Amino acid sequence: MTAVETIELAPGYRIPRIVRGGWQLAGGHGEVIADEAVGDMRAFVDAGLNTFDCADIYTGVEAMYGRFNALQRASGQPLLQVHTKFVPDHDDLAQVDEAYVRRIVLRSLERLQAPRLDLVQFHWWDYAVPGCVPTALVLAQLQREGLIAHVGGTNFDTAHTRAMLDAGVPLVSMQVQYSLLDRRPAAQLVPLGRERGVQLLCYGALAGGFLTDAWLGRPEPAELSNRSLIKYKLVIDDFGGWAAFQALLGALRAIADRHGVSIAAVATRWVLQREGVAAAIVGARYARHLPDTLAVFRFVLDAEDEARLAPLLQAHPGPDGDTYALERDKVGRHGRIMKYNLNKD
Numbered sequence: 001m002t003a004v005e006t007i008e009l010a011p012g013y014r015i016p017r018i019v020r021g022g023w024q025l026a027g028g029h030g031e032v033i034a035d036e037a038v039g040d041m042r043a044f045v046d047a048g049l050n051t052f053d054c055a056d057i058y059t060g061v062e063a064m065y066g067r068f069n070a071l072q073r074a075s076g077q078p079l080l081q082v083h084t085k086f087v088p089d090h091d092d093l094a095q096v097d098e099a100y101v102r103r104i105v106l107r108s109l110e111r112l113q114a115p116r117l118d119l120v121q122f123h124w125w126d127y128a129v130p131g132c133v134p135t136a137l138v139l140a141q142l143q144r145e146g147l148i149a150h151v152g153g154t155n156f157d158t159a160h161t162r163a164m165l166d167a168g169v170p171l172v173s174m175q176v177q178y179s180l181l182d183r184r185p186a187a188q189l190v191p192l193g194r195e196r197g198v199q200l201l202c203y204g205a206l207a208g209g210f211l212t213d214a215w216l217g218r219p220e221p222a223e224l225s226n227r228s229l230i231k232y233k234l235v236i237d238d239f240g241g242w243a244a245f246q247a248l249l250g251a252l253r254a255i256a257d258r259h260g261v262s263i264a265a266v267a268t269r270w271v272l273q274r275e276g277v278a279a280a281i282v283g284a285r286y287a288r289h290l291p292d293t294l295a296v297f298r299f300v301l302d303a304e305d306e307a308r309l310a311p312l313l314q315a316h317p318g319p320d321g322d323t324y325a326l327e328r329d330k331v332g333r334h335g336r337i338m339k340y341n342l343n344k345d
Helices: 034-046 061-074 090-095 098-112 132-145 158-166 189-196 227-239 242-259 263-272 290-298 303-315
Strands: 006-010 013-016 018-021 051-053 081-086 117-122 148-154 171-177 199-203 277-283
Touching: 006 171, 006 277, 013 018, 013 277, 018 290, 034 061, 061 081, 061 098, 081 098, 098 117, 098 132, 117 132, 117 171, 132 148, 132 158, 158 171, 158 189, 171 189, 189 199, 227 242, 242 263, 242 303, 263 277, 263 290
Parallel strands: 018 051, 018 277, 051 081, 081 117, 117 148, 148 171, 171 199, 199 277
Antiparallel strands: 006 013
C-alpha cells in the first residue's frame, strides 16, 4: 500500500498532502450519484486521505460529508477532517456582521454533523467593500469559542493576507490556485507565508483536468462542457496558448515515462514540491481515479525533471499579477465567468 505523505498544518493538526476536493460533487460537472459518492468516501479514508475540502457554497457537499460522518459516528470511527469555507455573497458584503458569520458557521456545523469545524477558509469577493478584516476577526472569535479549530483564507492577495495577520487573525493557511500553468502565488504570497507561518493549500493543480494524458495531442477545443474547463482554458491562453500547452504536456509525458506514472501525477507532484505548499486539493466525484492520485507519493521530481521543465516555464510565465487579482476584475475575461451569490439556504 502506498504510504501517504502528511504534514502539520498547525500545531497538533496533521493532514495528508493530498486533500480530497469537493467541488465536483456540487453538480456543476455533471450528474452526481450521492449514494455512490458517499460510499466511495470510505476508499479515500482507508487509503489515508482523511481530509476533505468543501465550501458552504458547494451545493449539497457539506451535507454529503455529514452523511458520511454520521456513518462514522455510528460505527465508532473518527470523523472526517473537513476544510470548509465561509464565502458571504457578493451582494451581502456590506451587511456582513457577527450574526451573519455565526449563522453560516452554525449551518456548516449542522450540515457536517460535526462538533466543530476543523478549518474555515474565508473568502471576500470585493476589496472595495470594507469589512474583510473585521469579518475575519469574527471567525477568530468563533475559534476562541470552540466552534472552529483553525482559521484560513482562500483567494486573498498578499496585501490583504498581511492585513489580516497584522490585525491578529491567526491564519494557518491560504487556499489558492497554483499549477504549472499558474504560478502567481510564488512571487509574493509564498514569501509572506514563509515570514508569517502561513502554508498554502492548492487547488487547480490539474487545471480542471487539462493537465492530464487525456489532452495530450488533442486539438484546441472550440467548445467546453462546463465552467471549470472554461476557467482553466483562460489560464492556458495566458500561459501562451494551445501550442505552448501541448509542449508542456509533452514534457510532462516524458517525465511521467521516467517514473512510470501519469501526467496528472507529475503535475500534482510539481505543486507539492513548491516552497510553502502544504497540500494539493484533488477533486473527485468518486474513487475511480484514487490509485492514480496515490501514485503521487511513489516518486519525487529530481534535478533532471526540473531541468526539462525549466525552459518551458521560463518562456511561459503564465498569468500575471498577485494571487486571484485577475479573477476579482468582474468585467475582465476571468471575472466575467464567476458566480458571486451562491450562499443561500
